[in-house]
Structure formats: structure tokens, C-alpha cells
């Protein structure tokens with residue numbers, strides 16, 4: 001392995017905006033030379049990733065080579081170095097794919113998500129694990145938990161909240177009984193499209209979509225298709241699958257579902273809020289070390305006594321730990337008792353977080369650490 005597998009130096013001068021300084025042929029020559037360098041460097045990086053794999057010793061499976069905290073650090077450095085013209089998001093996407101390919105040299109990770117193909121959950125899974133991972137489309141959020149628990153999937157990706165519509169309660173409720181750990185989060189900008197077989201708005205009498213997506217597009221539907229029946233189904237991709245079989249039906253789904261199911265865009269984006277974003281959680285079977293910018297999710301079953309919640313939250317402020325989110329859900333098995341899902345900044349291995357959790361415990365029946373994981377990189 002040579003220290004630098006480049007066969008040519010990078011271009012001496014960069015092209016500037018405005019009047020073209022280089023001819024088409026010259027610019028393409030430069031691109032060809034850069035591509036040779038990039039390819040050599042990617043191959044060299046892949047060899048070093050193999051060395052890292054060997055340095056980790058004889059591990060049992062692909063899942064044991066995955067290091068989310070290291071990936072987050074690599075990607076944050078990519079963002080810090082980026083001076084354009086490509087956006088941080090694009091640069092991060094390219095580097096994620098490189099890491100995904102490097103890791104898949106051991107064996108591709110198996111990632112369960114809410115299927116069928118073409119869902120936003122699949123997009124989130126690809127965004128986080130790249131295209132060298134192996135996707136397992138599953139029938140429900142419950143099934144994603146089950147397949148990760150059973151070891152048939154290495155990780156799972158499930159939606160947890162939408163910027164406009166709030167929490168996906170099924171996901172939170174699964175943590176009441178599941179012992180899976182949260183080992184990552186993914187934020188996905190969600191663009192909804194109205195898709196149909198003919199592509200003609202005047203044919204549409206029924207609109208299929210997931211209830212969350214129907215809610216995200218409520219105003220648009222009221223304005224443009226006031227008389228169409230809205231039919232809630234289990235996923236947006238399922239909506240696209242149904243719309244494929246009828247002339248008078250349409251689906252609200254992502255563009256990729258339209259491509260998978262051969263539907264034409266009638267209109268889009270049709271979501272009411274332009275910043276429509278869904279946050280997904282990555283589920284695994286173990287906790288990972290700190291990445292330097294982490295979040296911790298805990299589930300607190302408070303005691304049934306006056307001021308219990310205030311006592312539980314007090315130590316966070318005392319130790320300067322920021323609370324990002326709190327949500328209550330009925331605790332299973334106990335009428336009128338509640339469990340609080342709390343997201344805080346930091347990692348359970350951080351001294352302040354550790355001390356705050358310890359001081360909370362006398363006021364809780366139980367504190368369950370759901371996971372400490374890197375804050376989403378764009």
C-alpha cells in the first residue's frame with residue numbers, strides 16, 4: 001500500500017465562475033485526471049478499512065465491525081472541511097457511500113425498515129447505511145423491532161416523529177417492552193407527491209396514503225381535491241401499489257415510490273409545510289461509545305407521588321444537561337400511570353449525564369436507558 005496512490009497532482013488552478021477559462025476538452029481532461037486520483041484514493045481507503053477490520057481482531061459478524069460513533073466523527077470532519085460548491089448534505093452522502101462500501105467488504109449489513117420498497121423509511125435507511133447495505137422491507141414497525149431482536153436484521157430504522165405531525169406513538173410504545181437500543185438517528189426532509197397511473201388530476205376520486213402523510217397534506221388536498229375520498233393505508237408505498245391498479249385512484253407518497261410502482265407525478269411537492277422533516281431511530285442490540293456530540297434517550301417510570309416528575313427533571317438542570325424532548329405515554333399494565341420518554345444532550349458515559357441519571361433514580365420506579373447515539377449528521 002503506497003502512502004498516496006495518486007498518479008497525478010490535482011489541477012493547478014481551479015475554474016472560476018463567469019467567463020469560461022478552459023475549453024470543453026481541457027475541462028474534461030482535468031476531470032479525467034481527478035477521477036483517476038479519486039479512484040486510486042478510494043481503493044487505498046478501502047484497503048486501510050480492511051486493515052482496521054483486521055486490527056479489530058476475529059469478530060463474529062458484519063455487525064461487529066460497524067462503528068456509528070466513528071462514522072459520525074468522519075462525517076462531521078467532512079462538514080467542517082467543506083467549502084462548496086457541493087452542499088454539506090451532498091458531501092456527507094458521498095462519504096457515507098464510501099464508508100458503506102468499505103464496511104461491506106466484510107459483509108453487507110442487513111437493515112430492516114418499514115416496507116414495501118419505496119417508503120421514506122427505506123430512504124432513511126439508505127441515507128444512514130448507504131447503498132452497500134442490504135435492505136429488508138418489513139410489514140410493520142413492530143416487525144422491524146422483532147427482526148432486529150431475533151438477529152435476522154443487524155439494525156432497524158423506524159420513524160419516531162415528524163416536524164409537523166408529532167410523535168409516531170407505535171414506535172415509542174415498542175420501547176416499553178423491547179430491550180433494543182437506539183444507536184443512531186436520521187433526519188429526512190420529506191417531500192410528498194400526488195402520483196397516479198394516468199397523471200391526470202381530473203381522474204382522481206380516491207387518494208391512498210399513510211395517515212401521517214394524509215395529515216401532512218391536509219390543506220393541499222382540501223384546496224385541490226375537496227371531493228376525493230381519503231383512504232388511510234399502512235404505508236405510502238402500499239398506497240402507490242394500490243393506485244397502480246386503478247384509474248380513478250392516486251397515492252400520496254415520495255417520488256421514489258412513484259418510480260418503483262410506475263406512477264406519474266400529478267402534482268408535487270404537496271406537503272403543507274416546506275420544512276416537513278421526519279426523524280427516524282436506528283435500532284440495534286448494543287450501546288456504542290461516545291462520538292463527541294451525542295444524545296441519550298431514556299424512559300422514566302415515575303413514582304405515583306406529588307412532584308415526582310419535577311424531582312426527576314431537577315437533576316438535569318443542576319448538572320447543566322439540556323433536555324431536548326419529553327413525551328408521556330400510558331405505562332403498560334398500570335392504569336393511569338405514565339412513562340416519560342426523555343431525550344437529553346450527551347452520552348451516558350459523560351460525567352454530567354451519569355450523575356443526573358443517578359440523582360433521578362430515587363424518584364422513579366424505573367429508569368430504562370434506551371440508548372446514547374450520535375446526533376444526526378445532515
Ligand SMILES: O=C(O)C(=O)C[C@]1(C(=O)O)C=C[C@@H](O)C=C1
Pocket residue numbers: 049052053065066067068070071074098099100102103
Ligand atoms: O474505523 C473503523 O472502525 C472502520 O471500520 C472503518 C469505517 C470507515 O470506512 O471509515 C468503516 C466502518 C465503520 O462503521 C466505521 C468506519
